[in-house]
Amino acid sequence: MRTRVAVIFGGVSVEHEVSVISALQAIQNMNQDKYEIIPLYISKDRVWFTGEEMLDIENYKDLKGLLSKAQKVVMARTEDGKVVVQKEPRPRFGKSILSEVDVAFPIIHGTFGEDGVLQGFLELLNVPYVGCDVLSSSTGMDKVIMKNIYRDSDLPVLDYVWFYSTQWTEDPEAWTTKIKEKLDYPVIVKPANLGSSVGISKAENEEELEEAVDLASKFALKIVVEKMVQNMTEVNCSVLGDYEHVEASVCEQVLGSDEFLSYEDKYAGGSKDGGASKGMESTNRVIPAEIGDGKTKEVQEIAKKSFQMLGCSGVSRIDFIIDNDADKVYINEINTIPGSLSFYLWEPAGKPYKQMLDELIQLALKRERDRGRLMFSIDSNLFSLQTGGSKGSKGSKR
Structure with missing residues (x-):
């Protein structure tokens, strides 16, 4: 019997389209003899759909038409403990359950998918799922918390200043002064919890800083300002594994059209028609990176x-900046659900995409077995021990 894998993609994120590309690539490369694939697409207005129609990228050009043909569904847990995909709304007559789910495979980039929200839902359903758990997902998504942890763990990160957009609005001069004193110009301004370079811009003076903060504030409440390395090399490396064992991929040297890699560089630059046809692997790059063996x-x-410091699992891509003048390596960010799942970094090392996907699913099932040995609740009823009604902390100890 094949393992039933629910691949979840789309979502409520500015990286919605990138998620669709990554997920369909993964589905096309899964071992169909070993896995039964259940595509679960989440629309931008939070409605879930399934159907064979969701597997053809061409159908997404007419999204309204596609969704009119697809089946609305929900993931739910039945009374006997099975996790299922069922029609929504449930029909009064006939079969409502379309499939059972053995393992979920989230491939949603950005908010509500990469930040622990979807992982929390899957935890409540008690279904095994691929990738990072709630804590490592949310920590990896929030650049401020991520940088704080890495800094306190003596891992190299660039100097930074962070604030909430409301704090900036209340006293922009104070934050401008702080940024000038601690970082100086030029700086990079980022939303704290987005990927794919959305909302990121460079500032070389106070006027540009104000414009950059205004742009970032459209995408996030929390803003990060970093010292910009001017003579830099951008390098990415993928990691596969869990808390017990990890391995690193080959490194890639990424070539952007500006001082930092933009959304267009990542998802439009390599496409002949200007569309996001291939995801991150379409970007101009050098593999392996020409940075020397050391x-x-x-x-x-x-x-x-x-990767292990955050308790990650599955596959992640860690992006680095090398300061060529200082000859120093800095962690830029971690992507817990990277575009294209970084398969192009594993294939040169002899790990085909199909094999990598199989390992990811097996890691999800391993985590489920590991957690099965833990105690999450106590089989007792404290209410049955009380006498004389509820007495709070001064009640009966019997």
Whole structure:
């Protein structure tokens, strides 16, 4: 019997389209003899759909028409403990359950998918799922918390200042002064909880800083301002594994059209028609990165440490900045559900995409077995021990 894998994609995020691309690539490369694939698409207005129609990228050009043909569904847990995909609304007559689910495979980038929200829902359903858990997902998504943890763990990060957009609005001059004193210009301004370079811009003076903060504030309440390395090399490295064992991929050297890699560089630059046809692997890049064996090993070791420091699982991509003048490596960010799942970084090392996907699913099932040995609740009823009604902390101890 094949393992039933629910691949969840789309979602409420500015990276919605990238998620669709990544998920359909993964589905096309899964071992169909071993896995039964259940596509679960989440629309931008939070409605779930399934159907064979969801598997053809061309159908998404007419999204309204596609969703009119697809079946609305929900994931739910039945009374006998099974996790199922069922029609929504449930029909009065006939079969409502379309399929059972053995393991979920979230491939949603950005908010409500990569930040622990979806993972929390899957935890409540008590279904095994691929990738990072709630804590590592939310920590990896929030650049402020991520940087704080890495800094306090003696892992290299660039100097930064962070604030809430309301704090900036209340006293922009104070924050401008702080940024000038601690970082100086130029700086990079980022929303704290988005990926794919959305809302990111450079500022070389106070006027540009104000514009950059205004842009970032449209996407997030929390803003990060970092010192910009001007003579830099951008390098990415993927890590696969869990808390017990990890391995690092080959490194890639990413070539953007500006000082930092933009959304267009990542998802439009490599497409002949200007569309996001391939995801991150369409970006201009050099594989393996031309940084020498010593720097490559340094990046790989830091990547593995940063992965396990957050308690990650599955596959992540850690993005680095190398300051060529200071000859120093800095962690830029971790992507807990990277675009294209970074398969292009594993294939050069002899790990085909199909094999990598199989390992990811097996890691999800391993985590479920590991957790099965833990105690999450106590089989007792404290209410039955009380006498004389509720007495709070001074009640009966019997």
